[in-house]
Amino acid sequence: MEKTFLQLEGLGKAFGKNTVVDDVNLSIGQGEFVSFLGPSGCGKTTVLRMIAGFETPTTGRIVVNGRDVTSLRPNQRKIGMVFQAYALFxxxxxxxxIGFGLRVGGVAKDEARERIGEMLTLIGLSGFEKRxxxxxxxGQQQRVALARALAARPAMLLLDEPLSALDAKIRLSLREEIRAIQKKLDITTIFVTHDQEEALxxxxRVVVMRDGHAEQIGTPFEIYNRPATRFVANFVGTLNVLEGTVSDAATGKVRLGAGEVVLKDxxxxxxxxxxxxxxxxxxAIALGPRVGNDGRLTGExxxxxxxxxVIRVRVxxxxxxxSLDxxxxxxxxxxxxxxxxxISFSCADLLVLN
Structure with missing residues (x-):
């Protein structure tokens, strides 16, 4: 990871007796794109709002580029934010x-005009400035909202489910554009979503949230292939859960129905x-035998x-x-x-759920 740009230390938020975020610790590097993923009510948006300064943490602190910003107002943090609703005037x-924030910030007209032109080119809407x-x-409105957030040259970009109001095809196109823009600008970005495909x-890196906690933090590969808990395994991707009984703990043998598998670990x-x-x-499951698959079970x-x-088959x-694909x-x-x-599979692909 690059030099740490954002540090969340023991971050927590309670509304009365209701704790919505509890002891979140995270270091994010300069230019890193990190998604907070989880179901509604898990606390991911509250974390984003605390980073932006719209909510004050009950516990913990927020450090941006070595500076404690926990008690600073939103306009003192040099952060750009894009919301689910486009919030355009x-x-x-x-x-x-696009130039609204520049005008409020007292940027000179000539410089503001130049930045607006740069943003229109960046989002592919040159020639649309008078619309x-x-x-x-x-999709175009959300690009304008993105350009408005970036026009002031923020140190960090926060995105709160910016694609959820768009249809599937536009979402796919826009998420690719957002990622390309983020890489080009090398801006540290936090993206909040409930859509696992977007996050992955x-x-x-992805932070999977559950009941105010960071359930697991890791790369998309790690989150999908090595989930740390049953919740992460079920929430991210389609999953088969097989209930078994340990038949020989010393050798890793587990009985599954009428068959038996040997766990590699x-x-x-x-x-x-x-x-x-x-x-x-x-x-990870094949219909019929496959070279290298040492696990086999029979069914209907x-x-x-x-x-x-793809054909999805349920056995x-x-x-x-x-289910297998x-x-x-x-x-x-x-x-x-x-x-x-x-069906056959490699026993190395079996995960023990906690």
Whole structure:
């Protein structure tokens, strides 16, 4: 990680007796893109608002570039913020909206005009400066909101679910543009979202929030492939959870229904007969044998869903049902409901859930 730019130390927030953020500790490097991911009410937006200065922490402190800003007002923190609602002034042109903060900040007209031009080029809306918000699409309006936040050259950019009001195609395009702009400017950015795909595709690191706590902090690869808790495993991506019983703790053997698997990392602290929950991603499971797969279970095809390039198959394994993804092959018809099936996987892909 680059030199630490933002430090959250024991950050907490309570409204009366209701604690919404509890002991969040995080270091963010210069130019790093970090997403706070979690369900509604988990505290992610409250953390963002405390960083911006709109909420005062109950405990802890916020350090930006070596300076304690915990008690500073929002306009003293040199932070740009983009909200879910575009919050554009309907009676102002695009240029006037982008330049609003510059005018309030006393930037000279010539310099402001130059910066507005730079921002319009950056967001791909050159020639739109005289239009009004009602003449723009939702995606264009959000670009203007982004340009307005960046025009004042903030030290840090905060984004509070800025894509949630847009349709899927525009969201995909705009998130790529936001990430490209962020990299170009090398600006430290915090992005709040409940959309796991956005967080995984855009971020250098992801903070998964739950009930005011940072449940896990890691790269998208780590969060998806090595979830630290059952909550993270279930919240991020599709997951199969298999309930098993430890049959030989010394060798890592676990019984799953009528089959048995051997865990690569062993079972430290477990005892024979202990119940155990194992997680397995759909893409880690093959229908039929596959070279290198040392785990095998047999069952029955329960459902088949054709999704275009991918076919999702649900296989019943006694009391358990697992989902697996297989690529569509135009020469091979998908399996039929009721067919007997063998699934295979690498035991190294099995995760023990806490």
């Amino acid at each position: 309907p009676n102002m042109s695009v240029a006037a909206n 009004y918000p009602y003449q723009l699409s939702g 595709s855009m971020s250098d 062993g079972l430290d602290g477990a005892r024979n007969g202990d119940a155990l929950a194992l997680a397995l991603r759909p893409e 095809i329960m459902d088949v869903h054709f999704l275009g390039s 019943g394994l006694g009391k358990e049902v697992v 297989t690529f569509n092959n135009s020469t091979t018809p998908p399996p039929k409901v009721g067919d007997k099936a063998e």
